[in-house]
Amino acid sequence: MSVLIDSLLAILIVYLALQCLLAPRLTQTVFLFFAFGLALALAWVRLGAVDVAITEAAIASGFLGVLFLDALRDFSFITSGKQESSDAANHSVSKKKPAFLSLPGVVLVLGLGLFLLITLEAVWKVPESGGLTAATEALLPESGVENPVTAVLLNFRAYDTWLEMGVILLGLLAVMAVGGIKIFPVHRKTPEDPVLQQVILFFTPILFLFGAFLLYFGKNGPGGAFQAAVLWGAIGILLHLGGRPVLTVIPRWLSQLLLIMGIGFFLMLGFLLLAGGASLFEYPPSYAGVLILIIETLAAISIAVTLVSVFVHLNQLNKEESN
Amino acid sequence: MTGLPTSPLPALLVGFPILLAILTLFFRPGVKALVGLAGCLLTALLAFIAFVEVTQRGTVIHTPGGWDPPLGILLRMDALAAVFIGMTALVGGFISLYAWRYLRAQDPATGGYPLFWPLWLFLWAGLNGLFLSNDLFNLFVTIEVISICAVALAVLSGKAGALKAGLRYLLAAITGSMAYLFGVALLYGSTGTLDLDHLGQVLEPGTTTTFALLVVTLGLLIKMAGFPFHFWLPPAHSNALAPVSALLSALVVKGAFYILLRLWMEVFGVGITYAAGQLIGLAGAIAVIWGSWQAFMQTSLKLLVAHSSVAQLGYLLMIFPLLILPPGVTADSADWLSVTWTGGVYQVISHAIAKASFFLSAGIVIMAVGHDRIESLRDLVGNMRITSMAIGLAGVSLIGLPPSGGFVGKWMLLKGILLSGQWWWAPVVVAGSLLTAGYVFMLLRLAFAPAREKEPFRPVPKTLEVVALLLAVSSFLIVFPADYLIQFLENSEIFGSGIEAVLKGGFYGND
Numbered sequence: 063m064s065v066l067i068d069s070l071l072a073i074l075i076v077y078l079a080l081q082c083l084l085a086p087r088l089t090q091t092v093f094l095f096f097a098f099g100l101a102l103a104l105a106w107v108r109l110g111a112v113d114v115a116i117t118e119a120a121i122a123s124g125f126l127g128v129l130f131l132d133a134l135r136d137f138s139f140i141t142s143g144k145q146e147s148s149d150a151a152n153h154s155v156s157k158k159k160p161a162f163l164s165l166p167g168v169v170l171v172l173g174l175g176l177f178l179l180i181t182l183e184a185v186w187k188v189p190e191s192g193g194l195t196a197a198t199e200a201l202l203p204e205s206g207v208e209n210p211v212t213a214v215l216l217n218f219r220a221y222d223t224w225l226e227m228g229v230i231l232l233g234l235l236a237v238m239a240v241g242g243i244k245i246f247p248v249h250r251k252t253p254e255d256p257v258l259q260q261v262i263l264f265f266t267p268i269l270f271l272f273g274a275f276l277l278y279f280g281k282n283g284p285g286g287a288f289q290a291a292v293l294w295g296a297i298g299i300l301l302h303l304g305g306r307p308v309l310t311v312i313p314r315w316l317s318q319l320l321l322i323m324g325i326g327f328f329l330m331l332g333f334l335l336l337a338g339g340a341s342l343f344e345y346p347p348s349y350a351g352v353l354i355l356i357i358e359t360l361a362a363i364s365i366a367v368t369l370v371s372v373f374v375h376l377n378q379l380n381k382e383e384s385n
Numbered sequence: 386m387t388g389l390p391t392s393p394l395p396a397l398l399v400g401f402p403i404l405l406a407i408l409t410l411f412f413r414p415g416v417k418a419l420v421g422l423a424g425c426l427l428t429a430l431l432a433f434i435a436f437v438e439v440t441q442r443g444t445v446i447h448t449p450g451g452w453d454p455p456l457g458i459l460l461r462m463d464a465l466a467a468v469f470i471g472m473t474a475l476v477g478g479f480i481s482l483y484a485w486r487y488l489r490a491q492d493p494a495t496g497g498y499p500l501f502w503p504l505w506l507f508l509w510a511g512l513n514g515l516f517l518s519n520d521l522f523n524l525f526v527t528i529e530v531i532s533i534c535a536v537a538l539a540v541l542s543g544k545a546g547a548l549k550a551g552l553r554y555l556l557a558a559i560t561g562s563m564a565y566l567f568g569v570a571l572l573y574g575s576t577g578t579l580d581l582d583h584l585g586q587v588l589e590p591g592t593t594t595t596f597a598l599l600v601v602t603l604g605l606l607i608k609m610a611g612f613p614f615h616f617w618l619p620p621a622h623s624n625a626l627a628p629v630s631a632l633l634s635a636l637v638v639k640g641a642f643y644i645l646l647r648l649w650m651e652v653f654g655v656g657i658t659y660a661a662g663q664l665i666g667l668a669g670a671i672a673v674i675w676g677s678w679q680a681f682m683q684t685s686l687k688l689l690v691a692h693s694s695v696a697q698l699g700y701l702l703m704i705f706p707l708l709i710l711p712p713g714v715t716a717d718s719a720d721w722l723s724v725t726w727t728g729g730v731y732q733v734i735s736h737a738i739a740k741a742s743f744f745l746s747a748g749i750v751i752m753a754v755g756h757d758r759i760e761s762l763r764d765l766v767g768n769m770r771i772t773s774m775a776i777g778l779a780g781v782s783l784i785g786l787p788p789s790g791g792f793v794g795k796w797m798l799l800k801g802i803l804l805s806g807q808w809w810w811a812p813v814v815v816a817g818s819l820l821t822a823g824y825v826f827m828l829l830r831l832a833f834a835p836a837r838e839k840e841p842f843r844p845v846p847k848t849l850e851v852v853a854l855l856l857a858v859s860s861f862l863i864v865f866p867a868d869y870l871i872q873f874l875e876n877s878e879i880f881g882s883g884i885e886a887v888l889k890g891g892f893y894g895n896d
Contacts, residue, residue: 184571184596191577197456218456221449225514225526228403229533232507236537239500240548315411322407329400329407332449342396344451 068108075101088137092130099123112284113211116276120292125369128299132377206350208282215286216354220343224332227325227361234321234368237375255304262304269293269300277362281351287324287358291365298370302377309370321371324364328357392445394435395460398470398513402428406506414499418485421502425481428509432474439467440873447517454580459519464877465730466516468870469643472734473512475859476635476741481505483745483852484628490752490846491626498541498626505632508534515640521569521579524644528565528608532558535637538629539621550620557607557617561641564604571597585652598656601648602665608641611665611702612672615695619679622694623687627748630687634694635741639733642701649705650726662706669702670813677820681827686747686757689824690740693783696817697736700798703813704729707805721804727871728797735790735860739782742856746775749849753842762828764836771850773832778857780825785818790863 078098085091099122106115198210198218205213215223273293280286301308309317331353332342340346345353405424409417439445444463448454462470484505488497511530518524536558540551569579575593578584588594610618618638622630649657676696683689707725747757749772754761766773782789785796795814802810863870 180596184593187592188571188574189593191575193573193577194456194579201452201456217450218452219450219458219522221458222523222526225399225523225530228507228510229526229529232504232530232533232537235500235504235507236533239504239537239541240543240551318410322410325403326407329404332396332400333404336393336396341391341447341451342393342400342449344449 064108071101071105071108075105088134092127092134095130096123096127099127113286113289116284116289117292120289125292125295129373129376132373204347204350206345206347206352206354209280209284209286211284212280212286212354212358216357217343217345217350220328224325224328224343227328227364230365230368231321231325234371234375237372241375241378258304262300262306265300266297269297273297273362273366277358278355280358281355287361288365290358290362291369294362294366295369295373298366299373302370302374307374309367309374317367317371320367321364324357324361327360331357389444389446389461390442391447392438392442392462393447394431394438394445395447395462395517396449397431398435398462398517399460399510401431402506402510402513406503406510409499409502409506414497417499417502418489418497421506422481422485424502424506425509426478428506429474429478429481432470432513435462436467436471436474439464444877454520455578455583458523459580459582460514460517461519462517464874465643465647468730468734468874469516469639470513472737473509473516473636476737476856477505477509477632479852479856479859480628480631480635480741480745483631483748483849486846486848486852487628487748487752488626490849501538501541501626501629504534504538504541508538508632508637512636512640516643519581521572521581521584523579525562525566525569528562528640528644531637531640532562532608535633539625539633541629542624542626544624546620547624550617550624554617554621557614561604561607561614564600564607566604568597568599568601568604571600581647581652585654588652588655590655594656598653602645605641605645605648606665606668609638609645609698609701610695611698612668612675612695615672615676615698618695619688619691622691622744623685627745627751630691630748631741631744634691634744635737638694638698639737642698642733645705646726646729650708657709659706659709659711662709666703666706666810669699669705670810672696672699672702673813673817674699674820677817677824681820681824683824684759686750686759686761687744689759689828690743690747693743693821693824694740696821697732697740697783700732700736700795700814700817701729703810704798704801706810707801707807711806719805721801723875724797724804725801727874728794728801730874731790731797731867731871732794734863735782735794738856738860738863739779739789739791742775742779742853742860743783745849745853745856746772746779749845749853752849753845755843759828759831762831763834765832767836768842769845769850771847771854772845775850775853775857776832777829778854779860780821780828782857782860784821784825788861788864790860790867793864793867 075098078094078101082091082094082098085094100119103115103119103123106112106118194214195210198214201218202208202210202213205217207213207216270293273290276285276293277287277290280289298308328343335344336342402424405420405428409421409424412420439462444461446462447460448457449460450457453459484501488501490497492498508531511527511534515524515527515531518527532555536551536555539554540547571593572584572588573579575591575597576584576587578587607614622633625633673696676692676694676699680689680692680696683692704725708722710719749769750761750765751757753769765776778789782791785791785794795818799811799814802808802814
């Protein structure tokens with residue numbers, strides 16, 4: 063039975079990926095991408111990696127999907143002047159014969175197929191090693207948390223996670239580099255939409271509570287800073303769309319502090335430990351649990367603010383270009 | 386764990402630049418540049434302290450979190466890491482000085498591209514982290530940091546050409562990262578470890594190992610713009626701001642080469658065959674000829690310099706076939722190994738310095754005449770003596786004429802080639818040098834030629850010219866400590882065992 067489910071899921075993922083690539087319209091591509099992300103999340107659940115599944119659904123499908131939809135709307139806005147149909151989201155990607163039917167296309171497809179076969183052969187032959195699971199289990203009591211994933215991310219390999227927090231911040235800096243140097247764009251008032259206002263009123267507390275739940279229970283089960291951050295970030299994006307731009311009304315230094323709080327506190331803690339003669343991020347065992355919770359909370363806030371900033375910035379950038 | 390002395394320096398080399406990068410975010414654009422410059426100079430100072438520490442005490446390690454590998458991550462600063470970190474500090478320090486003056490002059494309205502400083506400091510931390518890391522997955526994270534910074538810096542000017550080239554760069558960089566990560570997943574899946582030392586001990590030959598080695602190498606080749614994956618480099622490097630072009634060409638591409646060198650020498654012993662070495666050497670040889678020829682054919686100054694990078698990176702790939710023993714040769718008789726790999730490292734350093742100087746000089750010329758056609762070099766000597774001299778000296782080092790650093794690197798490579806008996810690489814080195822001489826002398830001929838019409842040279846800040854010249858002079862000064870540096874590298878215990886790993890695996894690895 064489970065083999066049947068897994069096979070169907072595998073076929074579905076490949077099918078959705080292909081459809082995503084071959085869809086004639088960008089709108090279809092984006093919605094297929096949503097579906098593809100969710101199918102992939104299901105696959106992670108089947109593989110027993112619930113943490114990855116939540117992150118996949120939240121970031122890859124949710125947040126990226128929102129960015130794509132936003133880009134699509136602005137894209138249609140830009141091209142609307144040039145095309146007959148004002149709904150340029152229906153803009154056709156390729157009107158001529160698909161590229162993969164030409165001779166170089168056939169060679170490429172065959173080459174890719176061969177590569178895929180070798181890949182499958184290599185993956186098939188991976189011997190069972192168990193990885194570092196045993197080592198993680200053995201040292202789990204010393205880590206201060208009970209979820210092995212959290213233990214690896216925030217304690218055993220905290221250095222990797224700290225650098226990854228830098229990567230997320232760099233994502234925002236890169237977006238700002240593309241669009242000039244404004245730290246936060248000036249907000250323009252959008253007309254009030256009563257339905258949207260109701261949605262915001264209804265979802266804000268739920269998203270906040272659910273995020274806090276994921277954050278706190280990440281100590282013991284699936285969940286943690288990244289997953290919580292996406293939910294909290296969703297609040298910020300909703301508020302922004304509803305004409306309540308939280309990030310642009312608070313003072314600039316405060317929004318910047320919120321952005322760097324996670325990585326900054328983590329680093330300062332590391333330096334303090336270094337000064338005390340320990341290694342970077344070598345928490346005293348009795349405080350490990352508390353410290354991890356503080357780091358995760360601050361990191362979740364920072365990541366949420368970063369995600370909202372990316373959205374706000376791109377949103378503004380596209381509007382300026384289309385004007 | 387390994388009995389090596391622990392030191393906080395490796396942690397500081399990564400943490401300190403990131404702390405400064407975060408700090409710069411809080412300042413107004415004008416102040417940001419000052420804080421950023423101060424941060425860069427302090428980071429360079431820290432790197433020199435660390436370099437001296439390693440020369441005195443030998444290899445030092447640090448385990449973040451206090452967990453031993455393979456569960457935890459090991460940062461190790463051995464001779465090779467120290468040399469690369471020192472090189473980054475030397476070249477990066479000069480480029481920072483140049484950038485401070487250059488960016489202000491380019492864009493006075495907004496205080497001169499303020500985002501340059503946090504991005505460059507993050508990039509520096511990423512490079513230091515990469516050189517120190519002894520963990521396959523941590524290496525991936527540092528590659529990510531470096532790639533995002535590099536792409537963001539490449540598009541900083543906001544011009545359409547830069548954005549287009551930047552997007553292509555981003556796609557190539559992501560493809561490279563994904564290929565590398567896929568290989569890492571396969572290796573972790575089959576061995577259960579990510580620590581390089583541990584992996585080198587437990588890795589067994591087989592389909593999975595060979596395939597993992599293949600995708601990891603492919604990914605890194607894309608990252609270091611090895612032929613035929615060099616397509617993204619010329620547009621990305623030539624469209625960036627001058628100090629950014631220098632950073633990308635001198636330092637960023639060397640990161641991927643560093644990982645490739647470490648993995649091939651320390652880890653992949655069992656999977657590497659003689660044929661694989663010949664293949665990667667062939668890619669390097671084609672890059673040398675093709676890149677030099679392309680450089681020779683360019684009509685725009687920065688594109689010429691960028692294509693020259695493709696060629697110079699080719700030399701680095703040509704050391705790999707020499708590190709693998711042909712059939713029937715034993716480890717004891719292979720006396721060319723150390724001259725080859727230390728020569729390769731020396732080539733990395735001299736190229737970094739010379740190419741940085743070249744790109745900075747090109748930036749000065751473009752600033753003075755307002756466009757980057759090669760014709761603009763006409764009568765450069767009459768107008769900008771310092772910059773003419775910088776271009777001349779950097780060019781001589783790129784050709785590999787004595788007594789430049791480039792000469793030492795290429796000479797050692799040639800020596801390795803002839804000693805190993807793989808003579809077929811020698812004509813490539815010579816032809817590459819001749820082609821390089823071709824485009825460098827073409828530039829110099831124009832620089833001495835009288836001006837056709839009165840094209841005005843606008844005045845350029847003297848600081849810029851002096852920094853470019855200092856770098857060019859450094860590419861000659863590094864000849865003096867050459868003996869010392871090479872001995873320092875040869876005596877490092879890590880590489881002693883590293884070479885053995887390849888020898889043991891060597892040709893017979895897959896049998």
